[in-house]
Amino acid sequence: MKFKNLLTxxxxxxxxxxxxxxxxxxxxxxxxxxxxxxxxxxxxxxxxKTAAVNVARNALMHIEKENFIEVREEFRNDKDHYLNLLICDRAYETFWNGETPEPNCSPIIVNNIEYNVTINLPKNEVENINSAKGEHSSFFVPLKATVTWEINGKEESTEIEGEIKSEDLR
Structure with missing residues (x-):
């Protein structure tokens, strides 16, 4: 009753x-x-993160266009070898660790964010590539693309794995 009185x-x-x-x-x-x-x-x-995954996919596609035998042998000779992918004169360029990039090279930039790309062997595949036994290891090289970027002083990263295949199979 009180509530009704309050409303009226x-x-x-x-x-x-x-x-x-x-x-x-x-x-x-x-x-x-x-x-x-x-x-x-x-x-x-x-x-x-979506932009970084796309950058990593593009990096693996670029490596697939490289000379398969040279890439396979570089990774077989040194399991800790890795590639850095940079943009030089508006084109992708790869640099093995130890190689100095040209001064006109820069990281990949998407939406004003710098993405640094490193390509190496996945840890579980290091032994397989070095042994070179079996048909699979002669025609395929498993790779891992790691993309890092920095936001507000905090470093973020993402990884994707894939394989490049020999020109003999293409």
Whole structure:
């Protein structure tokens, strides 16, 4: 009965009632805004990670166009060997560890973020490539592309694995 009287009363609301309702509304809105802020941050991080995965895929596609025998032999001769992929004069260039890139070379830039690409053997495949036993190891080289980038002073990375195959099979 009291609730009905409160709704039908023509007195209006007191200042305390207005302040309490505004406080409750503010708390609910702050929680909602926090959700949108976190969703934006998550979407932004996923956008950069998607770009990094695409950069890694492009790197593996570029390596597949390289001379298969030279790449296979480099990895067979030194299991810790790796390739860096840079852009030089608007084209991809690969540099083995120890090789100095030309001054006009830079990391791959997508949406003003620098992505550094390293290509090496996956750890579980090091023994297989060095043994060179079996048909599979003669015609395929498993590779891992690691892409790193920096956001707000924090380094992020992603990896994808793939294989390059001999020209004899193409």
């Amino acid at each position: 009363s023509s007195k209006g609301l007191t200042l305390v009632e207005v302040l309490v309702s505004l406080t409750i509304l503010g708390i609910v809105l702050m929680g909602t805004m926090k959700f949108f802020s976190q969703a934006y941050t998550y979407t932004n991080m996923n956008e950069k």
